[in-house]
Amino acid sequence: MKGKRDIEVLIVEDDLRIAEIQKRFLEQIEGFQTVGIAASYLEAKTLLDILQPDLLLLDVYFPDMNGIDLLKETKQQSKQMDVIMITATKEINRVQEAISIGVFDYIIKPVVFERFRQSLLRYKEYYGNFLQLGKDNTHVTQQQVDKLLRKVADGAGNEKSYLPKGIDxxxxxxxxxxxxxxxxxxxxxxxxxxxxxxxxxxxxxxxxxxxxxxxxxxxxxxxxxxxxxxxxxxxxxxxx
Structure with missing residues (x-):
């Protein structure tokens, strides 16, 4: 992962209205920057190669591709990039496949801002932990690995830090x-x-x-x- 201030995000979504909503959501969360929007396989591949974002917000179904297949491609090419699926796809086999490939989170449309925000804040903490570990160490301890993996294990159970305003x-x-x-x-x-x-x-x-x-x-x-x-x-x- 690259040591820069803002986390660079590429949105891959064929409905440009939804992509714009996600972009505006990101603008409300400190520490993130939308570097591009792709609405097709060719655009996604081109922008992935050129921009090399830290995080991909990825839908599943497109007219010319399946987002899961794009996810597999990026993993096979060892791109240093994380993925949050944002999709209306609710089929359990698709959810299981995305999780097994290694998505950071899976958000079902329509996207509620608070759910989106919680996911991005968890990712920001996870990303920051990786940056800190990479800066200070070449090897990690079991405790450090456990802390990184809690982004999956805790889920909703570790969201106290991200409670909405007015909720103690x-x-x-x-x-x-x-x-x-x-x-x-x-x-x-x-x-x-x-x-x-x-x-x-x-x-x-x-x-x-x-x-x-x-x-x-x-x-x-x-x-x-x-x-x-x-x-x-x-x-x-x-x-x-």
Missing amino acids: PLTLEKVMEVLGKVEYGLTAESVAKEIGVSRTTARRYLEHLVYNESIEADLSYGTVGRPERVYMVLSKAPKN
Whole structure:
């Protein structure tokens, strides 16, 4: 990897509107620079050879190629480059193939900025660790290797450093603890009373957990008034 300040990113996406969205997302994350956009196999190969980016944001299906095949090519040519797949492809065999080839992450469209941001920040940390190790060492210890590999092992479990603004990790743990003690779930108001925060604050934390698929939400229809949103941990969610 090259020792430069910004991480250079090549976007390979045949829908130029989506490519522009990804470019604008990158502009909001410090430490990244979009060096090019490729919409076809020929453009991708040309820009890869000329620009030699650090990171490739790669779709799967194109009119003239399969992104997985391009990924295999780059790996076979030993290009010093990492890949994040960004695609609407949900087939388990495609996901497994991409992971086995060695993608850093796999994001399913439509892309939500917060998910995109978390992935890029994890990559930035991973990239920075490699740069530091390469500068200070010619060999690595087991502990250093384990730290590098945690970018895969931790996943959502190691995202406390990248929580959205207004989400505190300690409060988040309290919310999960409260939900873990009940069998049928709680409303935002009930959670708020349990941990001593406002209903609005409790709802913000609960919706963050729903978004990250840590908990589930359902509607409870009482005898009076509007139905209430009830939150529960996934293992305790009622089966339909």
